[in-house]
Amino acid sequence: MSGDEQLEVLLIEDNPGDARLIEEMLRDAGDLRRRVEGDAASAGGSRIHHETRLSDGLDRLNETGADVLLLDLGLPESTGLETLERVLDATEFVPIVVLTGLRDEGVGIEAVERGAQDYLVKDEVTSDLLVRSIHHAIERNRQERERARRLQQLEALNRLNRVSQDITHAVITTDTREDLERTVCERLVASDAYRFAWIGEVNRSTDEVTPRVSAGVEEGYLDEVTVTLDRESEPEGPGAKAVRTKSVQVVQNLQTDPEFEPWRERAIARDYGSAAAVPIVHEDLFYGILAVYAESPDAFSEPEVEVLGRLGDVIGHAITAVERRDALVSDAALEIEFAVRGAAQELVGLTSDGDAYIDVETVVRSDEGVVAYGRADGVAEGEFRDALERTDAADDFRFLSSDGDELGFELVTDAATSLVTAVATHGGQISSATIADGEFRFVVGFPRGRDKRQLVELVEEHCPGATPRAQRTVQRDDADVETATSVIEDRLTEKQRSAVETAVFAGFFDWPRTSTGEDVADRLGVSPATFTQHLRAAERKLFEALFRDESAEEESAPWTPLESDSGADSASDSGSASDSGSASDSGSASDSSSASDSD
Template sequence: MNGIILASILLRIAGVGYSLVLLKRSGDRRFGFFTVLLTFMAARQVLTVAGTTGTGLEELPGLVVSGLAILTIHYLDRYVDEEHRIKRELKDTNEELTIFKKAVEHAGHGIFVTDPDGTITYANPAIESVTGYEPDEVVGENPRLWKSGEHDQSFYEEMWATICDGDVWDGEIINENASGEFRWVDTTIAPVTDGGEIEHFVAVDTDVTDRKERQLRIEDQNERLGRLNRMNELLRDVNRRVVTTTKRETLEETVSERFVSDPWVVSTAVVDRTASGRLRTRYVTGDETAIDAILEDTEEAISTLTAAVDHGRTMVSEQVKALSNDDITGDTVGVVPLSYRDRNYGALVVVTESSKLFEIIDHELRTELGDTIGSAINAAERRRELVDDRVTELTFAIEDADAPPFELAAATESDVHLTRTTTDGDGQRIVFLKVDDVDAETAMTAAASISNFSDPTLVSAADGACLLRFVASDTLADTLACHGATLEALHVESDTGDGEIIIDTPVGNDVLPVVEALSSRFDSCELVGRQEREPTIDTAEGFRGELQADLTDRQLEALRTAHLAGYFEWPREHSGEDVAAMMGVCQSTYMQHLRAAERKLTTNLFGDERTSDRRPAVA
């Protein structure tokens, strides 16, 4: 046997062994094929050698084939290893994909995949909990299916531009689910690329409506708490300034300035009416155009102001048309009447950017604020009256055929003058009216028919005039006193039926309530005169001086002697006869002097117009 054949046989036997080892290790049947093949080739080689003689060169190709077979087995082994590795990787990948699919299928988040055009190609079951649509219903659709319209077009354009640039978009969207309900959704959209080209988009949606609503409630509560704290500080600051301010003008300025310092407030003003009934601005700060627009031409605004200024009602209006002007930033106006008891000092007008301020400063707080400011204004007015004793004298022309003085003048065809109003011991209001040029019988007959006055009594009838006393349930003097004014005189001329009233009110006092009080009592009332003057002040010393100037020496002596002798005591210490003897005159002469002195004393005390130039006092 030559070396070629021997090498070929040995090589084939080695190949069989090598193939068996690989077959056992890998279990790949291809190595079994090579084992059988090489076994038969080795057997054939042995049989050939046994029956053939020669150089063995003819077996050289077989040797080459044997070598190639072993090389094939070697490379097949490497291929099988690589194949097994790939299979393992594929198996691992498949397992991961299976796990991923299960995770996606069972995820609590809605997940869907779209093509580059936005058409949905896959959606997991959880998409129904987010959108209300089943997966089969959304596949082939566009996510616009649940677009709510709560976001503008620029919102979606920005989102689309972000993901098309290869970036991830993350944010919250308000979607509309299948039942038409708006839901907050936390959305993440990521592009899936290959070689820089976008093949898909993957979106993960989570319904966060409950969380978002809680968050919004907390934010709203925090915002309201912040607003409430800010408003409480504003009200406390206003109250502090109110109680420390002593002038009305300063008070109005202080309150207005403090309100307009708040970011929500556009303009603040204090508005009232003039004596002629025209609305006017006493003080304004901030955007004056807003206040001017309200006062000038809006029916809604005027009715809002009137409700506060004239009727004392706290009002808030969001329908003020003038505030829709592009130059005016406010859209809500609130008015707070400034009053103290039955005194009205106008209204505080606050123009705001929204109604939120008036949601915090509610009706009760605004009413309390108005009362506080009104009380402070009243206190300032009272302080000013104490410091400045000048008065404003107002003269009114009046007409009212049904008013008692006018009725009395018409019935007696004589001029009537109010002499005094006072109160008797039972608390009834008493009115004294003097009728010129009339006899007592005519005066009493006429007095019995006067409405609203009762119990007419003839007090005196002298010098052609009668003084009548009436009981009244309500007097003009009482009404005026509520507004800090006093009734100084009232005259009615019988020929013309015209009346005149003279009223005193402290300088600086609001005369509008006085005008309104008169207008409500008489058919016609017109302010025809107004002047400031120093008040008439009666001192004890001045009273004595005037009285002594009026009394004769004998009258003064008669009055003084009676006083010192106890004539006016009860029981009397001395009679009139005793006092006359003290003066050395007869009793009749003494009584004449005493009666004259008493008449002059009472005239000076009660202001009888018949003997005094002073205007009669009205109590």
């Protein structure tokens, strides 16, 4: 009821005299609406509708509704509390004031206990008493509706929270991304809050959302409906808008909302009343949308929409976790090479004549930023030092070795922290970087099967000067990856193995140490310097086998051109999460600590 509408009063009374008396009292009450709702209400007056039969009264309620119902319990076709029960069964949240005779006051009290807001004894009613009773009935009804609304919201939030817990559990128990997504849809529908749920991903080649999994009352709906991202082809629906805005989009009434026009007929045929489209996002990667359909209109309250948004984040995080887990056991990875413009120009200039190059072999994250280890060939030490001191790309550096024209170096930079962190967050790593022939290039490895276009956009966002140039698939055969045992047996000399074994079992690596280097050397019958030499050689061979897997290079496919537009299409490398993988965590700072504890 808006501010300028009249108060609609429905009177169901078969006695003409009683009906006329009630109507006169309401007319004498003046501005009934203001008296009922208080001074804040506009002067809208009241309108009385009188019906003599219960069936006619119920028909009017269904057609036009009412703000309050005055109900006589003694009607020709229904008497007593049966009359009230029939009204309660046929209506929802309509405030009812029961009219009784002198001898039926007990019935009036029981009527209130069963759902009426108030009762009046006809022979004792006055104009003020009638207005006060109507006011109380409307107010109590409003409070009941608010309590019911809050209870419904609480139940919905509890359901969604349980679904979130189930998804967290599903990360552990499901094997693939598809199984995880199917669990989400089935769990949402099983809660009885929704009739239908589906998850789809964006097909970049067609600019459409392609369904992956679904659950609930579908009956061919997804076969008949196309969610396109082309805003010129048809009205932008909630799914397309969720993709564009990366926020939850809701249609509270599918029968009236113009944005749902192309799909309205099909949705109504399946008893869908409202819908929500939830983006599935984690960090900077967009995985798709979750679409949820409820039977009733206005089913998605503001708190529920907020929880659905968090649910989309949970699903995105769960998909990332599944893909990272798969990456650890997969035998293949996608590598993309990027050229960088405008970065480290002082270092790039050293290689412009084609006689020198700078090769970064590994990149490690640390508390200070990013630490890069590499070698420079064909560059004089003084010239290289001067370039490093002038460039903004190096916050700190030191030379580790010098062998003729080749310099081993360690470089600390904060400029690449954002890129390295973003790549690692999505299961990837910076495999290498090279400055040669006046150009700076680096290679990023990701688990195969990811959306290549999104990966390229991720790198370009955190490294604005980067342009994709080439791609290849790296195969890692389990037989070619050496285990620690095989390294000890095949690469270590007898003296190196003795030094390592004695150090381990003598407690040299414990903290605090139970044996010093001198103690171990004495046990081996060698000098401390000799022990340190054998230990360092063994450690180097072990860690080289772990971090420099040269066999992967031998099994790699050749580089193929990859342009920033055409090469970013995910169609050629699309696949299930179970087929993707790269040892995504092998380059993390926590796994790349130095051997300082062995000194």
